[in-house]
Amino acid sequence: xxxxxxxxxxxxxxxxxxxxxxxxxxxxxxxxxxxxxxxxxxxxxxxxxxxxxxxxxxxxxxxxxxxxxxxxxxxxxxxxxxxxxxxxxxxxxxxxxxxxxxxxxxxxxxxxxxxxxxxxxxxxxxxxxxxxxxxxxxxxxxxxxxxxxxxxxxxxxxxxxxxxxxxxxxxxxxxxxxxxxxxxxxxxxxxxxxxxxxxxxxxxxxxxxxxxxxxxxxxxxxxxxxxxxxxxxxxxxxxxxxxxxxxxxxxxxxxxxxxxxxxxxxxxxxxxxxxxxxxxxxxxxxxxx
Amino acid sequence: xxxxxxxxxxxxxxxxxxxxxxxxxxxxxxxxxxxxxxxxxxxxxxxxxxxxxxxxxxxxxxxxxxxxxxxxxxxxxxxxxxxxxxxxxxxxxxxxxxxxxxxxxxxxxxxxxxxxxxxxxxxxxxxxxxxxxxxxxxxxxxxxxxxxxxxxxxxxxxxxxxxxxxxxxxxxxxxxxxxxxxxxxxxxxxxxxxxxxxxxxxxxxxxxxxxxxxxxxxxxxxxxxxxxxxxxxxxxxxxxxxxxxxxxxxxxxxxxxxxxxxxxxxxxxxxxxxxxxxxxxxxxxxxxxxxxxxxxxxxxxxxxxxxxxxxxxxxxxxxxxxxxxxxxxxxxxxxxxxxxxxxxxxxxxxxxxxxxxxxxxxxxxxxxxxxxx
Numbered sequence: 060x061x062x063x064x065x066x067x068x069x070x071x072x073x074x075x076x077x078x079x080x081x082x083x084x085x086x087x088x089x090x091x092x093x094x095x096x097x098x099x100x101x102x103x104x105x106x107x108x109x110x111x112x113x114x115x116x117x118x119x120x121x122x123x124x125x126x127x128x129x130x131x132x133x134x135x136x137x138x139x140x141x142x143x144x145x146x147x148x149x150x151x152x153x154x155x156x157x158x159x160x161x162x163x164x165x166x167x168x169x170x171x172x173x174x175x176x177x178x179x180x181x182x183x184x185x186x187x188x189x190x191x192x193x194x195x196x197x198x199x200x201x202x203x204x205x206x207x208x209x210x211x212x213x214x215x216x217x218x219x220x221x222x223x224x225x226x227x228x229x230x231x232x233x234x235x236x237x238x239x240x241x242x243x244x245x246x247x248x249x250x251x252x253x254x255x256x257x258x259x260x261x262x263x264x265x266x267x268x269x270x271x272x273x274x275x276x277x278x279x280x281x282x283x284x285x286x287x288x289x290x291x292x293x294x295x296x297x298x299x300x301x302x303x304x305x306x307x308x309x310x311x312x313x314x315x316x317x318x319x320x321x322x323x324x325x326x327x328x329x330x331x332x333x334x335x336x337x338x339x340x341x342x343x344x345x346x347x348x
Numbered sequence: 349x350x351x352x353x354x355x356x357x358x359x360x361x362x363x364x365x366x367x368x369x370x371x372x373x374x375x376x377x378x379x380x381x382x383x384x385x386x387x388x389x390x391x392x393x394x395x396x397x398x399x400x401x402x403x404x405x406x407x408x409x410x411x412x413x414x415x416x417x418x419x420x421x422x423x424x425x426x427x428x429x430x431x432x433x434x435x436x437x438x439x440x441x442x443x444x445x446x447x448x449x450x451x452x453x454x455x456x457x458x459x460x461x462x463x464x465x466x467x468x469x470x471x472x473x474x475x476x477x478x479x480x481x482x483x484x485x486x487x488x489x490x491x492x493x494x495x496x497x498x499x500x501x502x503x504x505x506x507x508x509x510x511x512x513x514x515x516x517x518x519x520x521x522x523x524x525x526x527x528x529x530x531x532x533x534x535x536x537x538x539x540x541x542x543x544x545x546x547x548x549x550x551x552x553x554x555x556x557x558x559x560x561x562x563x564x565x566x567x568x569x570x571x572x573x574x575x576x577x578x579x580x581x582x583x584x585x586x587x588x589x590x591x592x593x594x595x596x597x598x599x600x601x602x603x604x605x606x607x608x609x610x611x612x613x614x615x616x617x618x619x620x621x622x623x624x625x626x627x628x629x630x631x632x633x634x635x636x637x638x639x640x641x642x643x644x645x646x647x648x649x650x651x652x653x654x655x656x657x658x659x660x661x662x663x664x665x666x667x668x669x670x671x672x673x674x675x676x677x678x679x680x681x682x683x684x685x686x687x688x689x690x691x692x693x694x695x696x697x698x699x700x701x702x703x704x705x706x707x708x709x710x711x712x713x714x715x716x717x718x719x720x721x
Contacts, residue, residue, distance in 0.1 A: 238433075238435070240431060240433055240435045241435050241437060241438075243400075243402055243422070243431075243435065244429070244431060244435035244436075244437070245437075245448070246401075246402075246421075246422040246423050247400055247422055247423075247427075247428055247429045247497075248423075248428065248448050248449040248452060248496070248497075248500065249423045249424075249449055249452040249453060249500070250423060250448070250452050251423055254452065258448075259437060262439045263438070263439060
């Protein structure tokens with residue numbers, strides 16, 4: 060029997076992706092899930108004895124604080140990315156000609172270097188005798204160098220810096236699709252700019268706002284090297300907690316339990332995102348535009 | 349106080365050095381249904397955008413109710429637009445779309461509901477108030493767009509080819525509905541279209557536009573029966589255009605040589621001897637006679653039937669004149685005239701009542717831009 064070559068190619072490529080996801084995502088996740096219910100071993104990483112203790116430990120106020128802190132910093136990062144990214148994406152979508160490509164290039168350039176190296180650059184800028192302090196002193200705004208590095212603010216600055224492109228690109232995609240004629244229609248009906256922004260532009264670009272926020276918020280929760288380098292020992296976040304449990308404290312079961320909680324939180328957000336997209340696309344289909 | 353709601357005075361508009369409108373003068377009376385008719389790119393939509401406030405004139409003045417509009421933003425003009433694409437807000441229900449204008453004007457909440465439902469009832473959509481625009485058909489979306497504009501009781505309603513996306517039958521229905529709506533509301537309508545039939549059937553007056561200028565402004569009857577340029581004649585309806593030369597001018601009459609024949613007609617435009625002229629004849633104004641019916645009264649032309657096209661209510665004939673030129677003639681079925689039986693190859697006379705023709709001086713640019721409506 061002859062097999063349709065297109066058909067077999069489809070199965071081959073889909074199979075390859077499933078194999079890849081299975082081997083490198085599903086299997087590690089199952090291992091993590093298993094480990095989170097096991098005990099810490101004296102000589103081995105894990106002892107094969109069932110326990111719920113790892114999950115109970117998370118409810119210790121110290122760790123709840125870490126969760127709260129992480130959510131707070133990730134939320135702040137998302138907010139600042141949105142505030143900075145929205146006007147920029149709007150400009151990007153409305154500018155025509157050669158400047159558009161130049162501006163798009165600015166968004167993409169950071170991807171050309173490792174974000175770890177860029178974070179070290181932030182250290183140089185923010186440290187006590189760094190670029191920022193020298194600049195502020197030169198301006199005469201401050202007399203003595205101030206503490207910039209190793210503060211929660213430095214962590215947010217670093218996270219915003221690293222994650223901004225992930226906010227700008229989805230925003231740009233939806234704002235570019237925004238029909239300018241709807242804005243004209245709103246003006247025609249007497250709406251001023253503020254109202255047009257809140258009742259037309261924001262609702263219609265909501266899919267981009269949600270997508271961008273997801274793409275910033277989720278990595279911000281788990282990024283451990285930025286809080287490590289810019290926040291010092293003070294800002295312990297979920298990412299750092301997990302990293303510490305696996306690499307320093309050698310408490311794999313607890314690290315696994317924290318990871319599972321993080322995965323669950325992210326999944327919940329993704330499900331919410333999925334439903335918001337579903338609702339939005341129902342509204343927009345078929346409109347004669 | 350005068351009754352002009354809109355005055356354009358010497359209005360020009362150019363984009364990147366390209367002139368789109370050239371010295372437009374136009375006055376529109378309160379309660380009038382005025383149509384801007386012309387091919388795409390003639391500047392008709394630009395006039396609407398100038399009135400709505402989305403463009404500012406490069407020179408000239410736009411007055412609305414006697415007030416200069418130069419510094420007035422679109423949101424402050426008492427004018428509403430029905431957009432070609434409808435531009436309904438896709439994230440809002442039909443009700444919220446229509447309520448958008450009243451809400452902004454600060455109409456009390458209870459009153460908004462009454463006004464919106466009244467507007468929706470007017471376009472027969474009150475039962476669909478909760479739907480989203482995406483759940484409506486094209487014709488229904490069109491009606492919402494009209495309700496959304498009319499609910500604000502504008503001084504002037506601008507309609508930018510609002511029927512072009514609808515199918516033929518629905519378009520016919522909406523034409524009648526729009527005309528009735530306009531009469532009932534008494535609002536000034538400015539309607540943009542490239543469809544001459546639509547323009548003729550709906551308007552009080554038509555401004556035929558070409559290349560940034562108003563070629564002719566007049567009632568539909570006036571535009572159709574006495575076009576003042578070849579462009580108007582070609583664009584509005586079908587015309588046979590014959591070229592002739594004046595050979596004699598008498599009191600009140602002019603004699604011309606035309607298609608190997610000498611024809612005498614009324615001298616309406618002060619023609620001079622040896623001037624070149626265009627004779628315009630509408631196909632339905634030509635009456636076709638068999639040769640055996642005898643020679644008809646002047647004026648007439650002589651030729652052979654080349655094609656007979658049966659149209660149901662009419663028969664269209666293509667006649668090859670003795671001079672070689674082809675003309676079209678439309679014959680109506682008539683109970684009193686049983687012999688509407690034309691055969692190809694038959695020799696016939698095509699005559700018309702003197703005065704039903706239009707006679708124009710020939711234009712230098714006559715051959716440059718043939719336009720089909």
